[in-house]
Amino acid sequence: MAGGSVELDASAAAGGGKVACAAWIRRREEKGPARVFAAYGRAGPRPAIEVLGFDSKECTLNPVPLARAVLGEGPADAPRGIAVHPAGDELVCATAKGCRLFKLIFEDFTVRIIPRDASPLESVGPQKCLTFSTDGTKFAIGGEDGHLRIFRWPSMNVLLDEPKAHRSFLDMDISLDSEFLVSTSLDGSARIWKIDEGAPLVNLTRLPEEKIELCRFSRDGMKPFLFCTVAKDTKVVTVVWDISDWKRIGYKKLLGKPISTLSVSMDGKYLALGSRDGDFCAVDVKKMEVCHWSKKIHLGSPVSSIEFCPTERAVISTSRQWGAELTKLDVPADWKEWQLWLVLLALFLASAVLFYIFYERSDSFWKLPSGQHQPSKPWSVLKESPPVPEDQTPW
Template identity: 90%
Template sequence: MASGGDAPAAAGGGKVACAAWIRRREEKGAARVFAVYGRAGSRPVIEVLGFDSKECSINPEPLSTVALGEGMPDAPRGIAVHPAGDELVCATAQGCRLFKLIFEEFTVRIIPRDASPLESVGPQKCLAFSTDGTKFAIGGEEGHLRIFHWPSMNVLLDEPKAHRSFLDMDISLDSEFLVSTSLDGSARIWKIDEGVPLVNLTRYPDEKIECCRFSRDGMKPFLFCTVAKGTTVTTVVWDISDWKRIGYKRLLGKPISTLSVSLDGKYLALGSHDGDFCAVDVKKMEVSHWSKKVHLGSPISSIEFCPTERAVISTSRQWGAELTKLNVPADWKEWQLWLVLLALFLASAVLFYIFYERSDSFWKLPTGQHHAAKPWSVLKESPPVPEDQTPW
């Protein structure tokens, strides 16, 4: 069920057009989570909002707001947050804007930064940072693919005719590969460090490969794609070692508009064109959560998993942003794992004690009914040595 909604619009700001999570690592190792909204309208803005993990809610009052400009040319179309949580890139109709995030005790400062190679690239459909934060890729509406080394902005790949027009894009966990899909239904794998296309994913003539995401658990090197064949849409899995299909399953049962994967790789989220979405357990490839009409018939444009909780932010152009807590089994917390280890240790100690008490022991041999045991100090003395024999 939805546990949150579109926050009140800032002055001049409109509906939330795009959203993402910010994960910050504190000095003691704990993670703090924030939400970032991009609002369209007469005065487009970016907002950073606090997140309450206990209540699983987003504070409606922004911690910080920065204006993007005036009107539609500066309206936000997508947001990508650096994995370190200290920078974000916002795409507009004119290009991309880069912002530095400075977190203080109770406030956040959003500072515009110079990003010359990004500012005049035109409207971008896809933005993606690599998991290690060293690569940044953008895919344009005109089909232009650019991959940069971060933060130097050195160009690793610049392909003006990568696709007719971009539909979706993702970077593998090891930052080695990039997958991209096009409006014409094709999908390509790119070798990032070499800056060249590697392979086109195979498809039948009547199939269209649409959304794409790499696995994230570090154990299964898979690629997930949604494949449409007429009115039937399936989630197909490719093995990235040889780029061959290894299986497929029909999960949402309707046309899919967006696909996402959780940070730990345990769940997929699929959003539909009529406002529904589901969460899928990757290990079983079964639906674990289903939310209907979250966006009341409007296509879901993005779904982003919370980095620390089983919750997602979904967005649509008509209804803005919705925060939904997922009805899935709770994850084990660190203190729960330590508690289980302690319980196992105590159980082992109890079993050892019981075994010791019930087992035979050298020091507990029966001594006989009429012969009481005597201490070593009162044992019978040895017979005296005859006088004519001299001991050694």
């Protein structure tokens, strides 16, 4: 199955350059529903960060950026990855030099991108992975040199600084409760870190010929699982670990080809796997079955990233050759909150109608005589009580 896909790279107002990375911005509002935007990192002669508006009804992005911030003038300033704070008001962009921090200010129909000082991040060198915890209190980066850094946010206090965490990072993720971090290396190893203790906890077990490549924790809050793609020769499967004891509980062959990126939806219901030849699929986590397939969405180029939209069943995928694509997933629509309330109201009204029907058609003990035929005195007084003489009438 393949959903509608829209190429998002051509925009005269964008200042040129391919989209090298992308992420969603979910802006939480005090009143009304959350507003959703997209953040683009564009390479080219003048690398830049852009913010675009998202139309949830049409499931499209406005091609004209709402805001743009130039990163520099050369290839060393080209964006390599983007991480957006869960509150939607800060953004970190990785370059060959290090990481840049930006403040996002939303005012009615305008957006401003303001650079902020981030001294501990600016000279860390090229980073392969960067991610915020779900609650936004922790931020982690993993470098091409294998250096792992975990910070408390927004104070930037260091929780863990391990120069030799891996030979070189491949992927990382933080658990839903912000307690654990999982990281994988180019050599096929994977390690679990206890964040608050700032120390490694366990190495995931694997056979000598296996390589653990990509990793994501579950997000539904009910099943404490860890999903990893494991390669053995030319075969790739998705393996599930139980994070209570870090033991394998099963595996499934899903995409059936080498996988270049892995992502999980915000509600934990879907996984997305991108291949090295430009395909990607969405997987129903409950059934562990493919429910959407888009072939050659990036025309043979490896999918470098996939990000689920926080409010709609859509994804942004990127590749270095073809830029960004927005794809609406062919999956069952989710129930809206108003639909759930409507069902509850219908059930209540149906129950009331059934009660009324049963009441009217049943021989009820409580059907007492009414109107003029109803005696005004108890039957015992009418039938048994003798008349009272006038001289004995009680006062």
